Amino acid sequence: MEPREIQYVQQSFAGVFARKADLAERFYVHLFTRLPAARAMFRGNFVKQKMMLTAMIASCVRNLDDPRRLEEIGTRLSREHAHLDLGPRETEAAKRALIAALRDVLGDELDPATEFAWASAISRVAGAMPRH
Template sequence: MDPRDVDEMRSSFPTIFARKAELADRFYSHLFVHLPEVESLFGDDFSKQKEMFAAMLTYCLKGVANSQSLPQARAGLVKVHARFNLGPREMELAGKAVMAALEDVLGNDLSTKQREIWEQAISGVMQLLLAETDTKLAPQC
């Protein structure tokens, strides 16, 4: 990612961090619309899951600022989600749910440029997660 894009993305961090709980709520609302079959995986009370989402979001935001922690965040996400056998469809829809949540929560506080950069970053993370999951699930020779 271009350093100017990283700087532009970072400029949205304070707002995102301040509203991370709302962002988690909106993410899961969108996720369950796109993938209603996954809602049953969370049970009746998934407040802990929302907390984990908010914590991972914070960790990923810091990862953008410190490129050394982003691979660790990706590894953590892969480890947690590997048991769900997520495929390209699920990753794409989850990425759309994250982006929709950002747009819901930030609205006009998210500039057009930031929106483009976030879309690119989210898509990239989903592709990396899918590639990492495929590697972990591939038969070992």
């Protein structure tokens, strides 16, 4: 990723951070709209789940300029989802859900360049997610 793109993602995430609970809420609304079957996969405490999601996003955003660390995070994420047997369809749905959630929370602040930078950041991390 270009340093400029990393900056777009980090700056916009700083703006979203105070509203990270909204971001997580909107992410799951969009994910379950795209993949209704995914709802039943979640068995744990959903409040905690939302916190884990935003902590994971924060950790990716913080490490965008460190490809090795980012790969480690992607591998961990992949391992944590291994038992779910997810494929490219689910990964794509998650990417779209995250962009849609950012749009809900940031509104016009999510300009095209920032959205493009997020899409490329998500693809990098999701590259380590299952694709079978």
